[in-house]
Amino acid sequence: MKLAIINGSPRYKNSNSTLLMDQFLKGFSSKSEIAQSYLVGTENKKKALADFVESDTVLIIFPLYTDCKPGIVKEFFESLLGVENSVQKRVGFIVQSGFPESIHSEALERYLQKLTKRLGHIYLGTVIKGGVEGIKIMPPGMTKKLFGQFEKLGSYFAEFQNFDPKIMKQLRTPYKLSASRIFFFNLISKTGLTNFYWDMNLKKNNAFEQRFDKPFSV
Amino acid sequence: MKKITILNGDIHPEKKIFSEYIHQVEEKLMSEKLEVHVFNINSMNLFYCKGCWSCWWKTPGKCDIQDDGSQIFQSVINSDFIIFASPLIAGFTSSALKKITDRFVCLLHPYIQIKNGENHHQKRYEKYPDFGLILEQEADTDEEDIEIVKNIYGRLSLNFHNNMRFCHFTESNKPEEIAHEISHY
Numbered sequence: 001m002k003l004a005i006i007n008g009s010p011r012y013k014n015s016n017s018t019l020l021m022d023q024f025l026k027g028f029s030s031k032s033e034i035a036q037s038y039l040v041g042t043e044n045k046k047k048a049l050a051d052f053v054e055s056d057t058v059l060i061i062f063p064l065y066t067d068c069k070p071g072i073v074k075e076f077f078e079s080l081l082g083v084e085n086s087v088q089k090r091v092g093f094i095v096q097s098g099f100p101e102s103i104h105s106e107a108l109e110r111y112l113q114k115l116t117k118r119l120g121h122i123y124l125g126t127v128i129k130g131g132v133e134g135i136k137i138m139p140p141g142m143t144k145k146l147f148g149q150f151e152k153l154g155s156y157f158a159e160f161q162n163f164d165p166k167i168m169k170q171l172r173t174p175y176k177l178s179a180s181r182i183f184f185f186n187l188i189s190k191t192g193l194t195n196f197y198w199d200m201n202l203k204k205n206n207a208f209e210q211r212f213d214k215p216f217s218v
Numbered sequence: 219m220k221k222i223t224i225l226n227g228d229i230h231p232e233k234k235i236f237s238e239y240i241h242q243v244e245e246k247l248m249s250e251k252l253e254v255h256v257f258n259i260n261s262m263n264l265f266y267c268k269g270c271w272s273c274w275w276k277t278p279g280k281c282d283i284q285d286d287g288s289q290i291f292q293s294v295i296n297s298d299f300i301i302f303a304s305p306l307i308a309g310f311t312s313s314a315l316k317k318i319t320d321r322f323v324c325l326l327h328p329y330i331q332i333k334n335g336e337n338h339h340q341k342r343y344e345k346y347p348d349f350g351l352i353l354e355q356e357a358d359t360d361e362e363d364i365e366i367v368k369n370i371y372g373r374l375s376l377n378f379h380n381n382m383r384f385c386h387f388t389e390s391n392k393p394e395e396i397a398h399e400i401s402h403y
Contacts, residue, residue, distance in 0.1 A: 011269045068373070
């Protein structure tokens with residue numbers, strides 16, 4: 001397998017996509033050749049396209065933006081239309097989002113499947129993982145399970161050239177918020193605790209008092 | 219209905235067909251006595267969202283990127299209706315249109331609310347204009363593609379607390395029909 005991993009995070013290397021990819025690669029640890037690329041910057045875009053052309057298996061990882069792919073990822077997809085297909089490739093996607101429930105990524109998943117078909121390649125599926133924002137600042141105990149799952153996803157991929165269906169299923173839960181979770185959210189939202197992450201950062205930047213500003217109102 | 223913003227995501231305006239169609243929609247809307255603002259995204263100085271969240275926790279409501287974004291945000295949030303216009307490319311609206319849509323996060327508030335059993339960001343502004351899609355099909359566009367595009371824009375409307383009012387195609391709708399429909403909202 002000649003694997004290309006394309007990281008479509010607009011945050012470039014300093015992203016949650018990179019953190020998850022690192023765990024995947026830790027598990028992958030195979031002798032296969034791996035080409036890694038990014039989509040931020042003109043030179044990186046060129047490399048990503050060249051990596052796509054030269055590989056037989058491609059994984060594209062990116063964050064969910066407005067329940068869809070980010071603009072730079074769409075731009076990359078458009079550039080793939082101009083590529084001559086000499087070999088049919090195996091293409092898989094990993095989509096991560098801030099919100100925990102996978103329903104946000106469901107329409108995009110349909111798009112990714114159709115896109116792969118349109119380009120004449122073989123679709124390996126889309127790994128969907130929500131609740132990822134903030135993992136960078138979480139203590140190791142909180143990310144241990146998630147990182148372990150991505151490591152396993154990597155080792156399975158090295159062995160079977162495909163995503164582990166069991167882990168995929170685990171990662172995409174919850175689909176929607178459960179009744180108990182909604183109840184809990186409503187309960188703690190009265191205390192302001194649900195805004196904690198945002199308030200902490202707003203205060204750090206001396207912007208807390210301006211948090212309800214409407215700069216574009218006329 | 220008074221003020222309309224059209225976001226034209228045509229990335230090959232030199233081919234003229236799509237942008238010419240949008241220009242006709244603009245003229246027909248104006249003849250319905252509506253105020254119309256057209257942004258040709260591809261010819262503007264616009265950068266991609268970096269995911270920095272300055273607009274949420276450094277300069278609330280304002281994007282950190284110094285480019286033409288502000289004129290678009292200002293027009294969009296103060297309009298009564300938005301048109302997302304684009305030829306379909308690789309089964310979806312253009313990267314140019316997605317580039318500006320990504321940056322609409324500055325129009326929302328970071329705080330979260332639960333809607334339909336899902337997390338969503340709260341409103342920053344009182345009102346978010348409804349929108350419609352004007353698309354041009356590709357040679358291989360099929361029913362499934364159209365369903366997927368509508369699905370994804372349906373998600374956008376959930377996120378932005380507004381409604382998608384139509385999805386029209388340059389192949390099957392006349393500019394004056396679209397303008398007439400909008401003027402009656």
